[in-house]
Amino acid sequence: MLCQECGVKPATLHFTKIVNGEKTEFHICESCAREKGELIPGTAGGFSIHSLLSGLLDLESAGKGKSEAAQTVQGLHCENCGMTYSQFSKLGRFGCSSCYKYFDSTLDPLFRRVHGSTAHVGKLPKRAGAQIMCKRQIDELKQELQQSIMQEEFETAAELRDRIRKLEKEMPQE
């Protein structure tokens, strides 16, 4: 596919912008992206993809929209580092790892557009990984517990409760 700006070079940047539910696709080459002030990561200037991202986040239109949801998004900020959603969408970068928590409600669409996915399936850090596995197991047991209570199987429930307590005690702490 050729760049839609110059029609000469191959388009190497593909992104979709959604404004008020209307989808626009862009296919441009790196030199045109750079001319438009949207630099490419890793190259001189390096701020690149972040401005593309802020295009994706499209705060302007979210803010001007009358929807309450847009206003709520506007009001988000990270209580750990103080970054506001507005700053995040301008910089295209998080201020700290807690930002992921405070901006969580806005991240799924962003990650879907950038990565085509919203959840990590790769490597787990060994220590935190063990904790995560343990947490997942506890969650499953808790669901079973709920069910057995509803079905009035109290013996099973007591057994499950003990297993949960044991796991919670054994859970590796960081």
Place this chain on the structure above:
Amino acid sequence: MSSLRFTEQALSDWMRCGGSHSEIVISSRMRIARNLEHLPFPLLASAEQSEEVLEQLAPVFQGEASADFGNFQLLRLDELDELDKKVLVEKHLISPNLADDSKGGAVILNEDESVSIMINEEDHLRIQCLFPGLQVREAWVRATAIDDIFEAAVNYAFDDRRGYLTSCPTNVGTGLRASVMVHLPALVMTHQINRILSAVNQVGLTVRGIYGEGSEAVGNIFQISNQITLGQTESEIIENLHSVVTQIIEHERNARERLLVDSALRITDRIKRSYGILAYAAVMELKESAQRLSDLRLGVDLGILEGPSISVLNELNVKTQPGFLQKLFGDELSSTERDMYRAKLLRETLGSQH
């Protein structure tokens, strides 16, 4: 100590042995981005917080745990002069980003320069492993082993659902950027490159040129890397890259063979002219030298030229960069002087003394 071992030699030791498919693949690089819990990312970190990051990370790779990977030396960016920084960038040992903004910035390098650990770049920690030729799997094995050593010593910012948390949303999840640097002159000459590059884009990889201002492919060298870091496992990312690069190698090989069959005389003439010009010119711009060195590399591979060796050509690719020329011939060179010294360096290396 302004003259560092790392900036004296153009070619890192890791580059000297070829690796597989080295006539087409120059190098394989693995980069893993990680951050520490509780501290703001470098973008927002105060000077004290950046120091704290450095204090937590630096000792990890000077202890015994890292002995398997060689001896490591830590360089603080604020203790390096501008020229040394430039040379480290030209050797791909640090990013331009780290060189520019060095609040608590540091790099930990091993002796053969195949491992470069950047601290306080865009993320607190960036582990980079370099291998010659096509060795993405090998590079991953080393990078993840180094990651494990850090992980045993510090607490990473990690989330159950989002994976490794990074400063930029484009790195979240695995934090992994795997890339391969390839030399594709025949695909460029036969005008197939655009078609191939856009196909590469469609399978979740990006391509960009290396060196040169901006991202134009200078000297027919391209860098192919994964774009997606979330929702794929590391081995999926690496196997995808490996398989795409293997196919590109195949296309480049076919294109080279076709060039030899269809236009042997024209291609021989072009390569020999480039040799002649590199060996005799008095002034040489970077762009031209990169293009002509690319011709030489192709000539050696096609058997049209007997020498220079690929290793000498790799070395010239680095030495002809502005920072390195200044390192060799003097700190304050105008661009005209650089073009003159570049030509001199090329003449002296490639045979003619005139």
